[in-house]
Amino acid sequence: MNEPLCRPFYTEYAWAFDLLIDRPVGKECGVIAAWLVGRQILPGAAVLDAGCGTGRYSRELARRGYIVHGVDLSPELIEVAKGTAGDRTGGVSFAVADITVPPTARYDAILCRGVLNDIIDDDRRDAVFGAFARALRPDGALILDVREWGASAERKTREPLFRKRVSTDRGELTFTSVTELDAERRLLLISERHELVGRGDERVSDYQFVMRCWEREELGALFARHGFGDVQYFGAYDHNVALGATDRLVAVAQLSDRRDD
Numbered sequence: 001m002n003e004p005l006c007r008p009f010y011t012e013y014a015w016a017f018d019l020l021i022d023r024p025v026g027k028e029c030g031v032i033a034a035w036l037v038g039r040q041i042l043p044g045a046a047v048l049d050a051g052c053g054t055g056r057y058s059r060e061l062a063r064r065g066y067i068v069h070g071v072d073l074s075p076e077l078i079e080v081a082k083g084t085a086g087d088r089t090g091g092v093s094f095a096v097a098d099i100t101v102p103p104t105a106r107y108d109a110i111l112c113r114g115v116l117n118d119i120i121d122d123d124r125r126d127a128v129f130g131a132f133a134r135a136l137r138p139d140g141a142l143i144l145d146v147r148e149w150g151a152s153a154e155r156k157t158r159e160p161l162f163r164k165r166v167s168t169d170r171g172e173l174t175f176t177s178v179t180e181l182d183a184e185r186r187l188l189l190i191s192e193r194h195e196l197v198g199r200g201d202e203r204v205s206d207y208q209f210v211m212r213c214w215e216r217e218e219l220g221a222l223f224a225r226h227g228f229g230d231v232q233y234f235g236a237y238d239h240n241v242a243l244g245a246t247d248r249l250v251a252v253a254q255l256s257d258r259r260d261d
Contacts, residue, residue, distance in 0.1 A: 008205040013173075013194050014076035017054050019166045020175045028237035029060040032143055035252050036066075036109055039141045039230075045108035048135060050099040051115030055081030055092070061111070062091035069105070071097035100127045102134040110136060112144040117211040120187075126222065133226040133255060140255045142228060145237070149186045149213035151247035156181060156188060171198020186213045216243070219251055229256035 009017060036045070043065025049058040052070030054077055062068045068091060072078050081094040097103065099112065100119075110132050119125050132142055156179040165174045173196050180189040188211040196203045216233060223231055231253040235245040243249065 006207070007192070007209055008194050008207050009192070010074040011076050012205060014054070014074060014080050015170075016166070016168060016173055016175075016194075017077065017080070018056060019168060019173070020164055023056070025056050025060050029057060029064065031237045031239060032057075032111065033061065033064050033066070034239075035143060036141060039252075039254055040139075041108050041141055046105075048103070048105075048107040048110045050110055050112040050132070052081060052094065053077050053113075055084065055094055057111065057113065058092050058094070059084070066091065066109075068092045069107075070094045071099065071103075073098055100124055100131050102131040105135075106137045107135055107140060108137055109141040109143065112142070114145060116144060116146050117188075117213065120210060120212045125218075126225070129222040129226045129228075133228070136255045138255065142253045142255070143251070145248050145250040146214040146219070147188070147211065148244075148247055148249040149215050151244070152188065152213050153181055153183065153186075155247045171196050171201075182210075186215075187211065188213065214249060216249060219249065223251075223253050227255055228253040230254045 009020075036042075036047075045066055047061055047066045047068045049055070049061070049068055049070040052058050052072050055070045058068040058070035058081070070081055070092065071094070072081070073096065075096050078094050078096050099115065112132070116125070116128065119128060136142065160179050162177040163174065165172065173194065176193045176195075178191045181187070182189055190209055190211060192207045192209075194205045220231065223229070231251060233243040234250040234252075235241040235243050236248055237250060
């Protein structure tokens with residue numbers, strides 16, 4: 001997808017991703033499932049988890065009755081996803097794939113959480129929405145979230161530093177992230193460090209990369225261009241969190257027209 005594929009979070013520290021980034025997966029998947037049911041996409045339907053990471057949302061949606069295929073460009077994250085799927089009974093599969101390339105299979109819904117911020121170039125942003133439209137069956141739903149530029153810039157100006165330390169079976173792991181802004185291009189310039197200390201050994205991995213935030217107008221234009229309508233916006237995976245209440249932009253849309261761009 002983009003240069004951040006080499007990011008240690010997605011490669012050598014893929015095993016620690018869920019330890020460092022804690023999410024209320026069950027609660028959020030409950031909302032996602034409710035949004036799908038509200039658009040007549042019921043348990044038993046096929047869902048593509050585009051940029052699935054370690055697969056925790058794929059597994060939870062499968063637990064709720066959906067047939068989920070998770071894809072990610074990181075082989076390391078997919079290996080973690082496959083390794084943690086063993087205690088589940090069917091309904092979920094994983095593979096390495098690029099979300100900007102339309103899959104051969106078709107789905108009733110697509111979930112794409114967070115990874116669109118890694119796509120910097122306008123043409124590739126357009127391409128991924130085209131890929132989503134081609135991957136969906138008629139009346140299929142697309143649920144996604146991105147970082148909203150205005151609120152993200154305000155938050156990262158106020159809180160540029162994030163640090164978390166966790167105990168693992170490989171030692172004490174400290175993750176540090178520092179964000180600077182390129183306001184002219186709506187970019188987050190991120191410097192990350194993983195520090196692992198265990199059994200007298202210390203390993204440090206530093207990495208710098210860029211995320212490009214989104215605005216509602218840009219999302220709306222891409223939805224319209226690729227045949228999506230009935231768009232709803234939220235500030236979180238929560239019916240009650242309005243757009244603008246957080247630095248996230250969550251969108252739910254439905255394919256209303258088929259186009260060959």
